[in-house]
Amino acid sequence: MxxxxxxxxxxxxxxxxxxxxxxxxxxxxxxxxxxxxxxxxxxxxxxxxxxxxxxxxxxxxxxxxxxxxxxxxxxxxxxxxxxxxxxxxxxxxxxxxxxxxxxxxxxxxxxxxxxxxxxxxxxxxxxxxxxxxxxxxxxxxxxxxxxxxxxxxxxxxxxxxxxxxxxxxxxxxxxxxxxxxxxxxxxxxxxxxxxxxxxxxxxxxxxxxxxxxFSADGVTIEISGVAMHPGTSKGKMENAIKIASEIVARLPKDQSPETTEDREGFLHPVSLTASMEGATIGFIIRDFEEQGLAEKEALLRDITEDVLTLYPGSSHTFTIKNQYRxxxxxxxxxxxxxxxxxxxxxxxxxxxxxxxxxxxxxxxxxxxxxxxxxxxxxxxxxxxxxxxxxxxxxxxxxxxxxxxxxxxxxxxxx
Incomplete structure (x- = not known):
């Protein structure tokens, strides 16, 4: 006792x-x-x-x-x-x-x-x-x-x-x-x-x-690519690993945890699972202002949709989950x-x-x-x-x- x-x-x-x-x-x-x-x-x-x-x-x-x-x-x-x-x-x-x-x-x-x-x-x-x-x-x-x-x-x-x-x-x-x-x-x-x-x-x-x-949301992007045998894939394969990689590569470097401080928010990929036919990317979005949160989510959505225009046979879902405010x-x-x-x-x-x-x-x-x-x-x-x-x-x-x-x-x- x-x-x-x-x-x-x-x-x-x-x-x-x-x-x-x-x-x-x-x-x-x-x-x-x-x-x-x-x-x-x-x-x-x-x-x-x-x-x-x-x-x-x-x-x-x-x-x-x-x-x-x-x-x-x-x-x-x-x-x-x-x-x-x-x-x-x-x-x-x-x-x-x-x-x-x-x-x-x-x-x-x-x-x-x-x-x-x-x-x-x-x-x-x-x-x-x-x-x-x-x-x-x-x-x-x-x-x-x-x-x-x-x-x-x-x-x-x-x-x-x-x-x-x-x-x-x-x-x-x-x-x-x-x-x-x-x-x-x-x-x-x-x-x-x-x-x-x-x-x-x-x-x-x-x-x-x-x-x-921070106000906080989570975003999950799920990508469905086009799987194909690599020996006969010219003009047909759309590799979900590469699609996911392109989305991450286009993230603005000045809006990441590594480059922000004080009241600056960020976009941050926290998980990535991928194969040729499908990929899932998890993000956390942070900002002190609701408007800033919405702007970052809109930016991520625009990046995703722009990348997907290069892959007409592929599709994606974009899901936002409210975490806290x-x-x-x-x-x-x-x-x-x-x-x-x-x-x-x-x-x-x-x-x-x-x-x-x-x-x-x-x-x-x-x-x-x-x-x-x-x-x-x-x-x-x-x-x-x-x-x-x-x-x-x-x-x-x-x-x-x-x-x-x-x-x-x-x-x-x-």
């Missing part, structure tokens, strides 16, 4: 050694049963804190409630993090390492000497002098995305429960599965959750508040959600910085489902890689921010 005096580091180290990697090839929810291993641990720990309604549902989502202790009519808020780690790099057999009292310089990882966290690549390290830095041994990712967020929510819950003099409204806790493969909110029951506003703990550098994210559209209708977070961030001594996510988050999906939900910093860096690292002191700041945020909502309630 975890001790009531567990620190955020104690919790973090306990959670990251549990393999919770999600699987984009699985149609189940959760996509991997091992995510429930962490879910069961969190369910038990929440119950041990005294949250009697804490439970994990059949989809692996964990719910709990910290009862309010204020006489004011405080809106119900939710803190949310995801339990899965990314498929990009192994999350099995994580061996966390702690660089105590970091004094600067590059950090060479002991399990793979070729893996070095270089200050030149990670300039935020310059702000970590004297901190305790948690890394891996270089053979796995760390899982700070998003087990840091989980540890911070759990530690804040413990603190609030141990300090009833801190007034707050009802607080909901939600831990989701499969966020890394875009399904984190798919099976969340918002009616059961019962929150009016939410915050995901899934950000990076302390002080950064993410109130905007920019949460700022929703958050702008509820300015108090971000305003209260800005105030809480200032109270812990940080300068708030509103930033945009060049990607997606559970918060985007939840916002459009009816739970306006910006993203709070956790202190983690270099996610999805063996170079992932996080400062213990930054995690502690994130815990204090959660506690302050609960108080701000109470103070500003009617």
């Amino acid at each position: 975890p001790a009531s005096t567990d620190t955020v580091l104690d919790r973090f180290l306990r959670y990251v050694v549990i393999d919770t990697q999600s699987d984009p090839l699985s149609n189940a929810q959760p996509s991997t049963e091992k995510q429930k291993d962490l879910g069961r641990v969190l369910e038990r720990e929440l119950q041990d804190l005294g949250l009697s309604d804490a439970h994990m549902d059949e989809h692996g989502n964990v719910y709990a409630t910290i009862p309010g202790n204020s006489t004011r009519n405080v809106p119900v808020i939710c803190f949310c993090s995801h339990m899965d780690t990314a498929p990009d790099f192994s999350g099995a057999n994580v061996k966390p390492q702690i660089v105590k009292n970091y004094q600067g310089g590059d950090i060479r990882l002991i399990g793979d000497q070729s893996q070095v966290i270089r200050v030149s690549d990670h300039p935020e390290l310059r702000n970590q002098i004297g901190h305790d830095i948690v890394t891996t041994d270089g053979t796995t990712l760390l899982g700070a995305d998003d087990k840091a967020g989980i540890a911070e929510i759990m530690s804040a819950a413990q603190y609030l429960l141990a300090h009833p003099e801190i007034k707050h409204g009802p607080i909901k806790i939600l831990f989701t599965t499969d966020e890394e493969i875009g399904r984190g909110a798919d099976k969340v029951n918002l009616e059961k959750l019962g929150a009016q506003f939410g915050y995901t703990l899934d950000g990076s550098t302390i002080g950064e508040i993410e109130n905007e994210n 920019n949460m700022k559209v929703v958050l702008d209708r509820h300015p108090e959600v971000v305003d209260n977070l800005i105030e809480a961030t200032r109270r812990v001594g940080l300068t708030p910085k509103l930033t945009s996510i060049r990607g997606g988050t559970d918060g985007a999906r939840l916002s459009f489902m009816g739970l306006p939900c910006p993203n709070i910093f956790t202190g983690g860096h270099a996610y999805h890689s063996p170079l992932e690292w996080i400062s213990v002191q930054d995690m502690e700041v994130a815990v204090r921010t959660i506690v302050e945020l609960a108080q701000v909502w109470e103070e500003r309630a009617a």
Whole structure:
């Protein structure tokens, strides 16, 4: 049983050694049963804190409630993090390492000497002098995305429960599965959750508040070519491999992930399966503006149709799937959600910085489902890689921010 005096580091180290990697090839929810291993641990720990309604549902989502202790009519808020780690790099057999009292310089990882966290690549390290830095041994990712967020929510819950003099409204806790493969909110029951506003703990550098994210679509192009024996194919064969290759070759180089930054969107091929008779290309399309998203999709459609005019015997289908949208559209209708977070961030001594996510988050999906939900910093860096690292002191700041945020909502309630 975890001790009531567990620190955020104690919790973090306990959670990251549990393999919770999600699987984009699985149609189940959760996509991997091992995510429930962490879910069961969190369910038990929440119950041990005294949250009697804490439970994990059949989809692996964990719910709990910290009862309010204020006489004011405080809106119900939710803190949310995801339990899965990314498929990009192994999350099995994580061996966390702690660089105590970091004094600067590059950090060479002991399990793979070729893996070095270089200050030149990670300039935020310059702000970590004297901190305790948690890394891996270089053979796995760390899982700070998003087990840091989980540890911070759990530690804040413990603190609030141990300090009833801190007034707050009802607080909901939600831990989701499969966020890394875009399904984190798919099976969340918002009616059961019962929150009016939410915050995901899934950000990076302390002080950064993410109130905007890419709008995202997926595009699938399926090509049917004309297969023919190569010995008798002159004027007849239309090789689907070559058709697909021509489409990819015509993509504008200034609209790819490799050449864009900040608020610039992109067209990005992510999969290609092909034979002479047929090919399928998968794309992700990203832009902060709906118009930009539509323009990129129209461009891709024009490229595809233009290439196909060279192959009159071939055909294609062009399918667009809505993935998620920019949460700022929703958050702008509820300015108090971000305003209260800005105030809480200032109270812990940080300068708030509103930033945009060049990607997606559970918060985007939840916002459009009816739970306006910006993203709070956790202190983690270099996610999805063996170079992932996080400062213990930054995690502690994130815990204090959660506690302050609960108080701000109470103070500003009617």
